[in-house]
Each structure stands twice: as structure tokens, then as C-alpha cells.
Amino acid sequence: MGTRQIELEVMRYNPEKDEAPWFQQYSVPCEEDWAILDALIYVKDNLDSTLSYRWSCHMMVCGSCGMTVNGEPHLTCKTFIRDLPDKVRVEPLENFPIERDLVVVLDDVMQKLQLAKPYIIRKDDPPPEDEEYPQSRAALKKFKQYTMCINCMLCYSACPQYGLSNDFIGPAALSLAHRYNLDSRDQGKAQRLDILADHDGVWECSFVGACSEACPKNVDPAAAIQQMKVDGTMEWWKQKFGLTGDKP
């Protein structure tokens, strides 16, 4: 297998020394089957041990190696050198503060995921003993796609609304809420929509659609948000006409 020399232009930021981020060039001999993550590992192991970046599984499961590659958000473990030009620019995910080099601060979105109340809410909590809540395959199919999220936050990095205002609850958290709203075992939809079908929730979304294009797991958060807009509107009318008894 031959190697190909790639000029890697990597954003660096050391909070103890640097006023602002800057770019460092590394010339990396890449194997044919390498992804950008392999090139970064090569840099760390052979050229510059001070480079910081996050990764864990190298197989699209952990969701921690998201970075901006040539201007677009990608999981670097599935962004292959063979699909890229000889010069590649690697930056931390957009729309997040930089902790150090390619590592970003994700505290904000971690809190937002909790706003989604990502668990089954029942009126008969705690559940009756020795009973389960059965679910048909058709009912599972309704929300399965939204369970595939790996919290990589590429969608937030792609979203200009989140970039302009961090108040926006954002794609992954909203589609997580939608996943539970669609779950036939759940009864917490009205509670979730109270918070999420509001200005900082689904109505901040103007359907740019960039989140769904960025998502490596085909979750399609933009679709979830549009469906929640419909749900939120229906719920609003129902409450207005007193048609719903399940206000929390």
C-alpha cells in the first residue's frame, strides 16, 4: 500500500499561552485507507505530542471525534484521506468554545439534552409491579431513527441559529425529545412541549436543514423539529379549546 503526503493545517490553541487560535502545518505520510483521525494520531505519536483532540472508538459509535474538516463538520474517523485533496484544514467544531486545540467545550449542549426529559414519563409512575409496557414493531418504527443519535454534536456545529444564539435548544436535544414523544409507552408529550415548543425551542429553527446534512447517523433532526412544530401547534389549539386533560 502506497502512502500519500498530506499537508495538514491544524488549528492550535493553548489557553495558557495563546491569545487566539492559530494554524500549525504538519506534513503527514498517510496510508491509503487512513481517515483524518489516523493522520492526527500519527501527528501526536510522531511529530508533536502536544496536540490535543478527542477520540475513543474509531468506528462511528462514540461520537467524540467530531471536528471541522475543510470547513464542514465531520466525524474524523469516517472522513477518509482518499476523498480529500492534498491540503486539509482541521479545526475544532464550529459554534462551540475551544478548550484546547481541537477540543471544544460541550457543557451547554449537555444541559440542553436534559431539557428534553429523555426518559419515559408515565402517569402511573412507578410502573405496576410485574408488568411491562408492550410495544409493537410498527410503534417502534415510528421513532427508531431518532434513537440512533450518538451525541456527536455535528448538528449544533452546522446550525447557524445555534451559532447566532446559544439560547436555541438545538437539533439533537429536540430530536431526542421527539423520540420520546413518539414512543407509544410515553405519556409526557405535553410536559415536553411546554418547554420545547417555545421561542428557544422549535420556533427558533428556520429550517436551514444543515443539521440533517451533517448528521453521520441519518437521524434527520431537522425533520424531528418540523414535526414538533406541527405537534406543538396542535397541542396549543387543543389546550385553547380545553380538549386535553393531560396538562402537568
Next chain:
Amino acid sequence: MSRRPYVRPMSRTTWYMRNGRFKVYMLRELTSLLVGFYAFLVLFGLVALSAGSEAQWNDFLASQQGPEMIALHGFALLYFLFYQTFAWFNLAPKAMPVQLGEKKLPAHFIVIAHYVAWAVVSAFIFWLAGAI
């Protein structure tokens, strides 16, 4: 070890220049200006009509028939078609997915249904206007 996260500012006025996808999005959002224009046009028409004088109404109609206005209406029609109608019809399956049993209805069915509904509504309006 001190934490000092660096925030990269996002320009509020030029962010959409970052990539082609954002530019197309902005072109779609610009249709709102045309919507505003047509809302005013309808208002002017209604004012002319409610004045009760046939001459005023005919003036309004005549004002829409000059070459500039016809060019503007033609441009608006094409702009709406490309950046509003086609764009939103293609996005419709995302907002309104249909599941039958364990299968999702293919997205293009939903898109085609929109075009059919559009043709039916248009034919009805032409019929109302006496054109067919």
C-alpha cells in the same frame, strides 16, 4: 492548569457567506420580501375596489399591465417557483412523514401528492376566474 475557553465570534451580518447551502437558504428566505410586496399590492387593489369608483379600479388594473410590472410579476413567479414552491414541496415529507403499518411511505409519494394538490387548486382558481 487554567481554563480559558476561546469563543470564535460569528458575524451577525455575513455568516451566510460561509457556504453554498447557507446562501441558497438565504435566497429562499428572501422570498419573504416578495410576499410583503404582494400583501401591499392586494391592499392597494382592495382600496381601489372599495372606493366604489370604476375609474380608480381600472387605473389599478392598468398600473399592473405595463412592461415593467409584467416583468416583475414574471420574475416573482419564477423566483417563488424555484425558491419557495419546489423547495418546500421537497421538504414536505420531513414535516409530514406517513407510516403505514411497519413501512414508511416513500418520500416521493408525498412530494407528488403536493404537486397534484397544487394542480387541482390552480385549475379551480382558473375555473373561478373563467379562464377554463
